[in-house]
Amino acid sequence: MVRKSENIIVGISIGDLNGIGPEVVLKTFEDSRMLEFCTPVIFANTKVLSFVKKSFESESALHGIDNLSQLVKGKINVLNIWREHVDIKYGENDNAIGALAVKSFTTAVSALKEGSIDVLVTAPINKYNIQSDDFKFPGHTDYLDKELDGNALMLMVNDDLRVGLLTDHVPVNDVASHLTEALVTSKIETIKKTLMRDFRINKPKIAVLGLNPHAGDGGVIGKEEDVILKPVIAKLFNSGTLVFGPYPADGFFGSGQYEQFDAVIATYHDQGLIPFKTLSFGKGVNYTAGLEKIRTSPDHGTAFDIAGKGIADHSSFTAAVYEAIDIFHARQEYDELSKNPLKIKEKSLESKKGH
Structure with a gap:
């Protein structure tokens, strides 16, 4: 053998x-x-x-x-x-x-x-x-x-472009109910550890996309950003994790903003995979992060x-x-x-x- x-x-x-x-x-x-x-x-x-x-x-x-x-x-x-x-x-x-x-x-x-x-x-x-x-x-x-x-996290990878998901195979109308403080915290911590351990990045910078159009627009188009995402991001940032957002998803990739981060976390499947595959189809890799x-x-x-x-x-x-x-x-x-x-x-x- x-x-x-x-x-x-x-x-x-x-x-x-x-x-x-x-x-x-x-x-x-x-x-x-x-x-x-x-x-x-x-x-x-x-x-x-x-x-x-x-x-x-x-x-x-x-x-x-x-x-x-x-x-x-x-x-x-x-x-x-x-x-x-x-x-x-x-x-x-x-x-x-x-x-x-x-x-x-x-x-x-x-x-x-x-x-x-x-x-x-x-x-x-x-x-x-x-x-x-x-x-x-x-x-x-x-x-x-x-x-x-471990705790599995779908992470799409192509060179320096890495897109992870808070929820993966979940119907769109159920996504909001899955977004909890515990889930968001766990996923961000998982991707941070993954970037350090699996991709040799000592101080990773992570971006989180908002669930709603314009990242909720201050609560006018949705409250998940203000109630769940922003508090978790602030708490983790204050404890030393370089996590930022939530960013409006519509212009984030088209403007090249993603290039400023080591990983991007989308709130649901298509929000992350459509831009990833547009930029990388045929060259990308689906990596199951967070497992031993x-x-x-x-x-x-x-x-x-x-x-x-x-x-x-x-x-x-x-x-x-x-x-x-x-x-x-x-x-x-x-x-x-x-x-x-x-x-x-x-x-x-x-x-x-x-x-």
Whole structure:
């Protein structure tokens, strides 16, 4: 088995087989240089992925294994977690395929919890066909929040642009009722710790967007800003957290104001993801921050409309692999420095001198 000191073991859940997930996974590792600094293991089935290879004439060599102890460095390892025949019909919504996506994901999460893999990168799933009596989660993040230690926070990342969410898969008409002092405090503290530990930012600056148009306009268009957001922001700021806002969301990104901050926290899903994907689509990474284990994914879905055509862009999935590895190294460094607070102080002073 590959030793963790040699290179990082990247576990990969295969996602919806009728979508572009398998294609972007295999395309990512067609570049042999990827195998020089990580050892991938795909939780799926060798025969199925061999079929996918043929559909877009991939030259990737797959190494089938039946146990994680059989991992081989320099190979695209495929852990066979099912044996039954799979009928792939690109672009179709299929409950049987959804069940296999769940099996791949939950098996990979178990390996992550056990430490058999170092990081997890998830290919896209279809949120409709994964539902069952055994799996009643709207997506990856909610399941990870239940299974892993910590408090999950969806953080979209592309270089220095980082957008987090106070609420994620919540209906718009329920967002206001979810915004509490405890939730907002927890999310801001989570993103602060994430920026320090996972992104090597010693004194992160965080912006919070308002829920209502014009950030409530002094209570004329809504009171959530005055009643919840402003008091929490002031309290945290006074205790040493560099958090600012709430800012009106409409012009925040268009004006380039986001560039002044290390992270932006949106109050709900589309408020954050629409501008993020407008600026970064195809290059961004979805990172589940706040957990003791590392999981990333591409910023796109199953893309049924182009599945099986061999034209899917794998840039975002490749970026997700790189991001997971970078965060793994950053955590190791931070945790090592944390054992000696003096080293953190010295590192902070060196950073200031560099500016």
